[in-house]
């Protein structure tokens with residue numbers, strides 16, 4: 671059964687920061703590698719409003735269940751970006767707003783071109799919403815796994831607590847996307863074939879095409895290219911490929927191995 675948008679809206683909230691000791695980052699700062707990955711995560715979270723713009727350019731905007739979910743999803747992701755930005759600022763790095771401003775200024779034409787592909791895709795493919803729901807599901811699954819890996823890598827109690835709270839909300843996002851994707855894929859063999867084709871050809875970790883390739887490679891390599899990371903990536907792939915028609919896909923594992931190679935070449 672798809673998760674009703676109502677059950678998500680009812681619980682939608684700004685991520686709770688109560689009791690998190692942000693001062694601990696002054697006395698126990700994060701490692702440079704962790705901060706680099708956190709910058710990536712903060713930028714991607716803050717970019718959600720731009721992803722929303724693309725989704726709304728498609729026929730997804732006609733479905734009130736989806737738009738209700740998207741309203742809350744965007745709100746929660748915004749506050750994830752702000753919370754991570756707060757941690758970055760404590761390390762004398764740009765916060766969420768400053769970084770988003772730079773990122774969006776640089777992307778002017780790219781953003782318009784991307785938007786056009788969503789418009790056209792939606793016009794020519796009836797099943798475009800099914801593909802978007804699949805995209806949402808794999809991205810939320812990846813986000814959850816990435817945060818879990820961040821906890822394991824950083825070994826910082828306050829960051830762990832903050833990230834756990836963010837992960838809880840990512841889990842609800844995943845439930846919605848997964849339920850909607852399953853419902854739509856079950857209805858249409860063509861949607862299954864299209865989604866499989868699009869994911870295999872075009873999926874890359876969320877943030878690709880937004881932040882620089884070197885940062886995508888660093889994130890994939892830092893979080894997923896070692897032994898434990900690959901196990902986590904395979905777990906994501908196994909879960910995702912339980913969706914109708916998507917069996918056997920190894921999207922995150924492939925991206926992790928690619929990221930690991932690219933990062934090694936840059937060293």
Ligand SMILES: [Fe+2]
Pocket residue numbers: 715746747750813836840
């Ligand atoms: Fe998030």
Ligand SMILES: [Fe+2]
Pocket residue numbers: 747810813839840843844
């Ligand atoms: Fe999310």
